[in-house]
Amino acid sequence: MNKFVTFFITILFFVGCNSQKVSVDYDRNVNFSQIRTYKINTSVSSGLNDLDQARLYDALEKNFKFRGVQKSEQSDVEVTIKPREFVSTNAGPSVGVGVGTGILNSVGGGISIGVPMRTKSLNQEYTVSMYQNNTMIWEGILNLKMPVNASAEVKQQNMDKGVAKLLANYPPKK
Template sequence: MKKIFLLGAIFATIVSCSTRNVAVDYDRDFNFEQNKTYSFVQADNLGLNDLDSARLFSSIEKGMLYRGFKQSNEANLTVQVKPEEYVSKQQNSNVGIGMGTGGYGFGGGVSVGIPIMSQKLNQNYTVSMFSDGRLVWEGILKIQMPLKASPEVRAVNIQKGVLKMLKDFPPQPKK
């Protein structure tokens, strides 16, 4: 039982070290209620490995299906995905090591900061929806996670990010 708890705590810590930022914009005059079908426009090279690409498209499909949209060859909406992936180095914090003396109202000290560097995997996704060649909705998802994140952590981050991006989709029609 203790091992299961420990593994759960480690997994939660790794997932919580990830961040997901979302920005969404859409055409206020477009009626999404009358346009319930979509299709993907596939780019030749997405810049992602095949596994992350499959996770992303699966998450988008589930999110759209949950919101009442169906994938079709004769779709009203065309969904285009532009990913970007890069590794960044960050200085998380400093650890200070110091020493000093003091006495008789007199004191002194020396402190040295030791930087702690880490590498993070950054995945940025721009999901654009077009109707008759006109941009009607766009969501930008930025995910940052540990460089050597496990497949489970990557899948959870992509799924949660897409759900967050599609949270208020479709936008409510103008009243």
């Protein structure tokens, strides 16, 4: 029974720490259905380590391809990526510890305190911008949150889910 409780709490911890939030803005005058090719501007330093960059590029390529937009050097649009990463400490639930006494005739008193459970999270923010003729036409911001010591598989899953959520409504409908 004790192993089950520990396992359940661990699952809740990881589910609570893994999240993706997105926001998107775009030029309503652009016909996105005509965009068939893209390229990623690699001349702008992404600031990502090679592994995270490969995960992001792979997720973007899969999701664009699913939407009929292919990677090409001769492209309709250029995509730039600006990442930001930081570690935050989250005050999670607290564990209550208490002491109490009871006196005759149902009168009692007690003292209790909450011991906070703190966790650290890796926060990654990716601003993905799309340019056509040097004019921004689409921008999406993806915020990923996961445990600091997340495995490569967890990072890949978060990236795939996050990019899918970011591009869920692409191409935008007028």
